[in-house]
Amino acid sequence: MENQRIQLLKKLLPGFIPLFVFIAVDELWGTKVGLVAALAIGVVELLWIGIKEKRFDRFVLFDTLLLLALGGVSILLDNDLFFKLKPALVELILCVILALSAFSKVNIVALMSKRYLKDMTLSDEQMSRMRASLKLMFYMFVGHTLLVFYAAFYLSNEAWAFISGGLFYILFGLLFVIEYFKQKKSQQVLAEEEQLPLVNEQGQxxxxxxxxxCHSGQKLLHPVVHLHVFNQKGAIYLQKRPLNKLVQPGKWDAAVGGHIAFGEDLQTALQREAWEEIGLKGFSAKLVKQYIWESEIEHELVYVFVSHDYQSIHLHSEEVEEGKFWTKKQIARTLGQGVFTPNFEHEFKLLFS
Structure with missing residues (x-):
């Protein structure tokens, strides 16, 4: 996600190049030559982007035409104030785009990202992080825009040139540095997390x-084990999920359910999860079903096991609030009432329909 934000910043920079070319040329040879140079650079940019990336960059065109319009007015009126206000006006439009993207439901930057980075998909978590970065950009560029307006009216040409040009690059560089360190920190945190295997639909x-x-909404397929434990009367042991659980808090679920760790096989994961959740160990179990389950936040390949070894069950973990046996009739007449997890109801129908 951080890489995608950095790529987007790179996409925006070309639109400002004609302005910076004008500032440099104007200092040496005057406004008219600067306008011609800016126009030439804008045309070259449009052709280069069109040939290399096979797209038309409206932002480069807009920046170049606005530069020519305000520069032309400045020459006709023999007043450079109009031209000096040009970068502030352009940046003001950028601030409006950032404000809409960061604070409203119309995320223009996300739409631009999907256009420029066609293989990019954004989860809810990634959208939230993008909005946080856009808010930072908005505050920085609003401050810069106000400085450009102030410099156009009250400061020297040299001060205005630095604020509207060099300072803008410095701000962009600062954003790159912030995103770089955020990315490094994020990678460090992720590297210390539990790693889960990613699998195809065949379990490879x-x-x-x-x-x-895996739980961020990116729908990465990963394997889990579920265990249904029966007693001698055919009743099914269910566990009640604690209220502090992120997913389906307070609902009744299969006796055991957990993720397979990276490098772990099915049986090892099943024995580990059974002990951690319901204190069951030394049991035998049979694999009876395998299916793919998709929720709002994850995409799982579920291995369903059945066992009749229930004697050693004892709750010793905060992962489970309560556990008890339910008859099939009790479960059947309670389905669809929000008592059980959707996952368990799906498996109950798989096993007994």
Whole structure:
């Protein structure tokens, strides 16, 4: 996500190049030559982007035409104030785009990102992080825009040139540095997290990812084990999820359910999860079903096991609030009432329909 934000910043920079070319040329040879140079650079940019990236960059065109319009007015009226206000006006438009993207439901920057980075998909968590970065950009560029307005009216040409040009690059550089360190910090945190295997629909491991990434809405397929425990009367042991759980708090679920760690096999994961959740150990279990389950935050390949070894069950963990046996009739007449997790109701129908 941080890389995508940095790429987007790079996409915006070309639109400001004609302005910076004008500032440099104007200092040496005057306004008219500066306008011609800016126009030439704008045309070259449009052709280069069109040939290399096969797209038309409206922002470069807008920046170049606005520069020519305000510069032309400045020459006709023999007053450079109009031209001096040009970078502030352009940046004001940028601030409006940032404000809409950061504070409203119309995320223009996200739409631009999807256009420029066609293979990019954004989860809710990534959208939230993008908005946080856009808010930072908005505050920085609003401050810079106000400085340009002030410099146009009250400061020297040299001070205005630095504030509208050099300072703008410095701010962009500062954003790059902030995003770089945020990315490094994020990578460090993710590297310390529990790693889960990523699998294809056949269960073959094709990679790995941190647990939080698997639960971020990116729908990365990862394997889990579920265990249904029956007693001698055919009743099913269920666990009640604690109220502090992120997913389905306070609802009744399969006796055991947990993720397979990276490098762990099915049986090892099943024995580990059974002990951690309901204190069950030394049991035998049979794999009876395998299916793919998708929720709002994750995408799981579920391995469903059944066991009749229930004697050693004892709750010793905060992962489970309560546990008890339910008859099939009790479960059947309670389905659809919000008592059980959707996942369990799906498996109950798979096992007994």
């Amino acid at each position: 491991v094709i990679g790995k990812a941190p647990r939080s990434v």
